[in-house]
Amino acid sequence: MDHLNALMRRVNACLTPAEFIEAVAVTFQEARNGELREVMGQRFRAAASFSMFQKALHLALSERGQAQSILVMGCGHGFAGESADFAAGVLQEIFLSKRASVTTCNLSSGFLRQDPETLFSTSQFAGQEGTFDLVVAHSLLHYVPDLTAAFTLIRRLLKPSGGLILSHEPNARFWKDEACQEAVQALRKEVRAGQRRSRFNVARLYRRFRAATSQTERVSDRVNRRLMERYGLMGSLTENEIQRIVDIHRPEAVPGDFRIGLNGFDHENLRQTYLPGFRLIWAGSSGHLGYTCSSSLPPKWRRKEETLAASRPLNGCVFTAYWSQDAAAL
Secondary structure (H helix, E strand, O other), X not given: OHHHHHHHHHOOOOOOHXXXXXXHHHHHHHHHOOOOHHXXXXXXXXXXXXXXXXXXXXXXXXXXXXXXXXEEEEOOOOOOOOOHHHHHHHHHHHOOOOOOEEEEEEOOHHHHOOXXXXXXXXXXXXXXXOOEEEEEEEOOHHHOOOHHHHHHHHHHHEEXXXXXXXXXXXXXXXXXXXXXXXXXXXXXXXXXXXXXHHOOOHHHHHHHHHHHOOHHHHHHHHHHHHHHHHHOOOOOOOHHHHHHHHOOOOOOOOOOOOOOOOOOEOHHHHHHHHOOOEXXXXXXXXXXXXXXXXXXXXXHHHHHHHHHHHHOOOOOXXXXXXXXXXXXXX
């Protein structure tokens, strides 16, 4: 947390680190509303990871049947995070029976700052310990600062044989895979070369100028203005710093060295560290060329991504995993 503490001193933030993370995340979401939020669900559906999310839900349906109690967790503060409503909508398309009881909740770092032993003291989860057959979280974990509190809550809410689906989370295996990283760098090099060639085209230059002064820059300006007004910050955060703070476990490829949290997750390490007594039912990954839309890639790069996916199926930039709690092991 040295980077975070140094940043807070630079902008004179009179908050605890957890409060600062929450303040930036909430302010970012407010500043972004009306520009990106209404299309985030469509973007998730267009992503390759969406089919993995559907597959995990179908597996849960096949294994557990329609008659079950399901909790869908989400957040509204993450850079790529979405409220629980998105995942709940997809779930209800697959779990068609009305016998499936679906509950939604949106977590915040403020809620998860509570001591794990007192999480059930709030009215939100009062009397729900050991209630749910399945917990589903889509694009959530990379936003949560306190993983221990999050997984403690999930384990306490699940029935002894309950299941857990985590979908569209950053995959640490991707960032450690040399072949994937070399391919990503080669793709970026080719894209930069194309950008240099286009600089001589006046129309394209004008479009780039407009893009450079549009959405993201305006959002970061609004974030900084509101943080100064509300919390008395004496300096501005860079776009990179805002993105890193909002999604602290997501190693988005943005310029700058500032980083807090983990460099993505490994589904096996999550099970060993936070999910004792759980067994992995299925895992999959996508995005072997990073956070790019496959349909927008030239044919040769689509073929390259397909080759990487075939040779290292669990090493894409995002993963989805489905675990089941083994009652006999508890």
